[in-house]
Amino acid sequence: MDVRVARAAWARCWGAGCRRGASRLPPPPPGAVDVAELLRGASAAEGGPPEAAARRLPGGCSVLLFPGQGSQTVGMGRGLLRYPRVRELYAAARRVLGYDLLELSLRGPQEALDRTAHCQPAVFVASLAAVEKLHHLQPAVIENCVAAAGFSVGEFAALVFAGAMEFSEGLYAVKIRAEAMQEASEAIPSGMLSVLGQPQTKFTFACLEAREHCKTLGIENPVCEVSNYLFPGCRVISGHLEALQFLQKNSSKYHFRRTKMLPVSGGFHTRLMEPALEPLAQVLKAIDVKKPLVAVHSNVDGNRYMHPKHIRKLLIQQVVSPVKWEQTMHAMYERGKGTEFPRTFEVGPGRQLGTILKNCNLQAWRSYSHVEVLGADEDLEEDP
Numbered sequence: 001m002d003v004r005v006a007r008a009a010w011a012r013c014w015g016a017g018c019r020r021g022a023s024r025l026p027p028p029p030p031g032a033v034d035v036a037e038l039l040r041g042a043s044a045a046e047g048g049p050p051e052a053a054a055r056r057l058p059g060g061c062s063v064l065l066f067p068g069q070g071s072q073t074v075g076m077g078r079g080l081l082r083y084p085r086v087r088e089l090y091a092a093a094r095r096v097l098g099y100d101l102l103e104l105s106l107r108g109p110q111e112a113l114d115r116t117a118h119c120q121p122a123v124f125v126a127s128l129a130a131v132e133k134l135h136h137l138q139p140a141v142i143e144n145c146v147a148a149a150g151f152s153v154g155e156f157a158a159l160v161f162a163g164a165m166e167f168s169e170g171l172y173a174v175k176i177r178a179e180a181m182q183e184a185s186e187a188i189p190s191g192m193l194s195v196l197g198q199p200q201t202k203f204t205f206a207c208l209e210a211r212e213h214c215k216t217l218g219i220e221n222p223v224c225e226v227s228n229y230l231f232p233g234c235r236v237i238s239g240h241l242e243a244l245q246f247l248q249k250n251s252s253k254y255h256f257r258r259t260k261m262l263p264v265s266g267g268f269h270t271r272l273m274e275p276a277l278e279p280l281a282q283v284l285k286a287i288d289v290k291k292p293l294v295a296v297h298s299n300v301d302g303n304r305y306m307h308p309k310h311i312r313k314l315l316i317q318q319v320v321s322p323v324k325w326e327q328t329m330h331a332m333y334e335r336g337k338g339t340e341f342p343r344t345f346e347v348g349p350g351r352q353l354g355t356i357l358k359n360c361n362l363q364a365w366r367s368y369s370h371v372e373v374l375g376a377d378e379d380l381e382e383d384p
Helices: 003-017 036-045 048-055 086-098 103-105 110-114 117-138 141-145 153-161 167-187 203-216 240-247 273-285 308-317 325-333 353-361
Strands: 062-065 144-150 190-196 224-231 234-240 258-261 296-299 343-347 370-373
Touching: 003 370, 062 153, 062 353, 086 103, 086 117, 086 224, 103 110, 103 117, 103 190, 103 308, 103 370, 110 117, 117 141, 117 153, 117 167, 117 343, 141 144, 144 325, 153 167, 153 296, 153 308, 190 224, 190 240, 203 224, 203 234, 203 240, 224 240, 224 296, 224 353, 234 240, 273 308, 296 325, 325 343, 325 353, 343 353
Parallel strands: 062 144, 062 343, 144 296, 343 370
Antiparallel strands: 190 234, 190 258, 224 234
């Protein structure tokens, strides 16, 4: 999709409210929680009275983690609808996307929800709706948030949460990204294989032999490489389906303890996604990106985003680069001996990021909670 097509879709989506070729989307729906404003207030408190600073000692701070594609499930959003303004977020999403995302999220079918073009926006919106729920139940968690990170598409939700993008603009970028990645994945049969290894597992060597196998099948320039670093000994490998099938068949040779194909349609975070780069680059040029109000860590290197140009560059690079989530967890939770860990909240469908955190940093995980999006929460309570 070139930029003219993207802009035309944008104009159709917003009708008379969007001039031809305009580069600005309307703001989030009226009354939606202004997370950026909350965070500005929290930042100002750092220079305020001593009691405000005391609240932001490590044990009183919070970190938010936003899940990515693969966490989607039919019914997500059901546990959010009774909270203020969640339906408004979904109404705004319908205007941006041109279809009823809430209906698809609640009732499926699962095959439709699993499509890359649908599940990325669905996870993005469900995660930010979960922030609204968290804000309603425990407003201090939002006010005292010091860092955020998102897995793959979750990074867009983290940036919206941190005030770097408006909700509607961030969702539009996710829409273009998801459609472009769907198109790229349909061009070549590819996928992602989750691999739990052992100390002697050599992932790089296994990928090399899988590529050599593909060459014997007549596949030119085969792709097979680590695309996600999850926790010690656990990786996701992406590439041509023939390569992944070869790895599964020969798992004992490479000392794989367990392998599992992921419910995604393509070899994401590899050069197989190169066709998606230009559409995403064009839409990121068109939207207003600001410096995040709290630290947001990039999937590409685990480090904090520094400025808008940095955000645009790495969000594009992320599409064809491995997600260094293990490295991100180490960077976010690094602290001196005896220092308390912040409270961690996974906002969005699934608890995969909590499981990964447990395997990366058990002490940090002890302060972990999940904001349920399917039904009632067991681990969150309203503040008195």
